Amino acid sequence: MKQLIFLFLLISLIACTETINSGNPHVVIETKYGEIELELYADKAPATTAAFLSYVDSGFYENTSFYRVLNVNNQPSNAPKTEILQGGLWRTKNEKARSITGIPHESTGKTGVKHKDGVISVARLAPGTAGSEFFICIDDQPGLDEGGENVEDKLGYAAFGKVIKGMSVVRKIYMQNDRNQYLDPPIAIYNVRRK
Template identity: 60%
Template structure:
C-alpha cells in the first residue's frame, strides 16, 4: 500500500523534469524536406546552435523554401586535385534566373562553439565569410572533418555552422547526390517542393 504514494511522487517528478518552462526553446525541432525524389527528415539542434536553427525555421515558416531546389554538388571528381575535397549537396533559395530575397545574416556558430561535427547526414549553413550565411544549406554525404572548426576545407579555419542532421531519408539524399551535374551544379536542379515543420 505504501508504494502508491511513492509512485505518484516519482511520476510527478519525472513529468516535471521533462516539461519545458514557458518560453524555453525546444531542444530538438524536426522538419521534412519534400523533394522530387522523396522526403528527407531532419532534426535541428536548437539547444546547441540556437541562432542557426532560429534563422532556418524563420525561412521555413515563411514558406520561402517552397519551390526551390538542391542545385550544387561536390563529389570526389568535380573538385581541384590540389584542394581538400568535400562530399556534399547544397540547396536553398539561390537561383540563376532570379534574385533571392535579402535575409538577415546569421552569426557564425562554428563547431567549436556548438560541439556538433560534420558527420554523415549533418546539415550545415553555406557561407562565404564568417557571419554571411543566410538561407543556403548543405547536407554531408560522408564524415567531413575538414568542414569543422580548424579544418582544412576553409582558409579562415572557422569551418561551417552545423545545426542539424538527417534522421530519415539518407537514401533519398544519396539518390539526389548521384544525379547528373555540370561544373558542380546539378543539371537540372533537383526540386524542393517544400520544407515544413514535422
C-alpha cells in the same frame, strides 16, 4: 519474470523520456525522390536553427531546389575534397536569397556539432554571412569543422542538425548528373515544413 517486466518498463520509460526531453524541432524536405527528415539542434546551435526555421515558416523554401553537388570527381585534384549536397533559394529565388541578413556564426568549436554523415550546415562566405543556403554532408567531412583544411579562414561552417530519415533520398539526389558542380538539372524542393 517480474524482473523482466520491470526491466522492460524501465527501458520504455527512459526511451520515452529521452524523446520528450530532446525538444528539438524536426523539419521535412519534400522532393521528387521522397522526403528527408531532419532534427535541428536548437539546443546547440540556437541562432542558426532559429534563422532556418524562420525561413521555413515564411515559406521561403517552397519551390526551390537542390542545385549544387561537390564530389571527388568535380573538384581540383590538388585541393582537399568535400562531399556535400547543397540547396536553397539561390537558383530559384536569387533576389530573396540575397536580401537575407547574415546569421551570427556558430562554429563547430562552439556548438560541438561536427560535419558528420547526414549533418546539415549553412553555406557562407565570411563568418556571419550565412543565409538561406544549406548543405548536407555525404560521409564525414572534418575539413568543414573549425580548424579544418577545407575553409581558408579555419572557422568552419555552422552545422545545426542531422538527417534522421531519408538519407537514401539525399544520396540519390547526390548521385544525379552534374556539370561544373551544379546539378543538371537541379532537383526540385517542393517545400520544407515543420513536422
